[in-house]
Amino acid sequence: MNALDVLDVHASRGRQTVLSGVSLNLPTGSITALLGPNGSGKTTLMRVLAGLLTPDRGQIRSPGIGDPTTAHWRRHVAYVPTGGTFLEQETGHAHFAFGARAYPAWSQSHALEAAHELHVPLQARASRLSTGQRMGLALAYAFGCRAPLLLLDEPSNGLDPEHRALLARAVALFAADGGTVLLSSHVLPEIEGLADRGVFLQRGAVKLQADLDDLRAASTTLQVILPDVLPANVLDDLRALPGVKGMGLDGRTLSLHLSGAHGPVLAALQTLRPLDIQSRPCPLAQTYAELMTASDIRGAA
Ligand SMILES: Nc1ncnc2c1ncn2[C@@H]1O[C@H](COP(=O)(O)OP(=O)(O)OP(=O)(O)O)[C@@H](O)[C@H]1O
Numbered sequence: 001m002n003a004l005d006v007l008d009v010h011a012s013r014g015r016q017t018v019l020s021g022v023s024l025n026l027p028t029g030s031i032t033a034l035l036g037p038n039g040s041g042k043t044t045l046m047r048v049l050a051g052l053l054t055p056d057r058g059q060i061r062s063p064g065i066g067d068p069t070t071a072h073w074r075r076h077v078a079y080v081p082t083g084g085t086f087l088e089q090e091t092g093h094a095h096f097a098f099g100a101r102a103y104p105a106w107s108q109s110h111a112l113e114a115a116h117e118l119h120v121p122l123q124a125r126a127s128r129l130s131t132g133q134r135m136g137l138a139l140a141y142a143f144g145c146r147a148p149l150l151l152l153d154e155p156s157n158g159l160d161p162e163h164r165a166l167l168a169r170a171v172a173l174f175a176a177d178g179g180t181v182l183l184s185s186h187v188l189p190e191i192e193g194l195a196d197r198g199v200f201l202q203r204g205a206v207k208l209q210a211d212l213d214d215l216r217a218a219s220t221t222l223q224v225i226l227p228d229v230l231p232a233n234v235l236d237d238l239r240a241l242p243g244v245k246g247m248g249l250d251g252r253t254l255s256l257h258l259s260g261a262h263g264p265v266l267a268a269l270q271t272l273r274p275l276d277i278q279s280r281p282c283p284l285a286q287t288y289a290e291l292m293t294a295s296d297i298r299g300a301a
Contacts, residue, residue, distance in 0.1 A: 008057070020204045022045060029178050034182055035185070037202065118136035132158045139155060139167060149182075155171075221256070222258060225252060
């Protein structure tokens with residue numbers, strides 16, 4: 001069952017069309033990473049999903065919550081924008097009092113616990129908080145909302161490594177409780193340990209949405225130690241084999257990025273009498289780089 005279905009959403013900022021036919025879905029209880037280059041439309045999409053920006057067309061539906069045109073939606077969807085807090089002159093405690101009025105499922109204990117974990121001084125005005133503390137307050141507020149759908153726009157921005165780990169734990173617990181999360185980020189190694197799905201946005205369109213485990217299983221990186229430096233023609237032959245998506249050579253160390261069946265590549269490598277072959281799953285950063293440079297549009301899965 002999906003917590004959110006987005007179908008063919010188009011949206012503009014000023015006179016510029018920013019989203020052109022975005023379709024995606026968020027399974028209930030999933031953590032989905034929204035990934036894409038600067039300016040690809042991630043924040044615009046977040047704002048549309050939060051009900052803060054009206055799309056030009058398209059459908060957004062969530063069973064039990066409805067659609068973003070309603071006040072009901074804004075009471076059941078929590079959105080943390082980049083940079084965090086919103087009531088600049090108010091203390092953290094005042095933010096929480098506001099949350100208690102605005103969100104029917106508000107949990108003061110969840111908000112206080114998150115603020116404590118993220119080391120947020122709740123008696124200070126938001127305008128006096130550091131960048132990381134502001135984000136911490138916004139996140140504590142969002143966890144206090146107990147909204148079933150949580151939208152986090154670059155939530156780890158400004159957080160130090162300890163607070164990033166605490167954020168990841170809080171997000172994982174929220175999802176384990178049945179909450180659904182969409183979070184944008186440029187920090188791909190962090191996403192790898194946290195999200196279970198990825199939506200890859202490029203120039204306002206979804207290039208791919210996929211389970212991250214499936215992506216990892218679909219491609220492999222081989223590191224091969226060769227007995228000699230390879231002549232260029234042998235490299236070209238390897239590059240032309242089916243399944244070879246990328247290749248790098250550093251002295252006698254050959255790196256191969258493979259997808260699909262590895263048989264032909266392994267057979268060719270054996271003829272080179274390698275000293276060692278190590279295999280590891282392809283990092284998300286590499287999948288991302290290849291996806292964003294590839295010219296084909298794969299569309300939403
Ligand atoms: N308030 C605005 N008015 C006009 N255009 C805007 C506004 N905000 C964003 N845009 C434009 O919309 C496009 C998408 O911006 P958006 O902020 O959604 O991208 P993003 O993927 O979140 O980028 P980043 O990774 O840098 O945060 C950009 O071309 C940007 O210039």
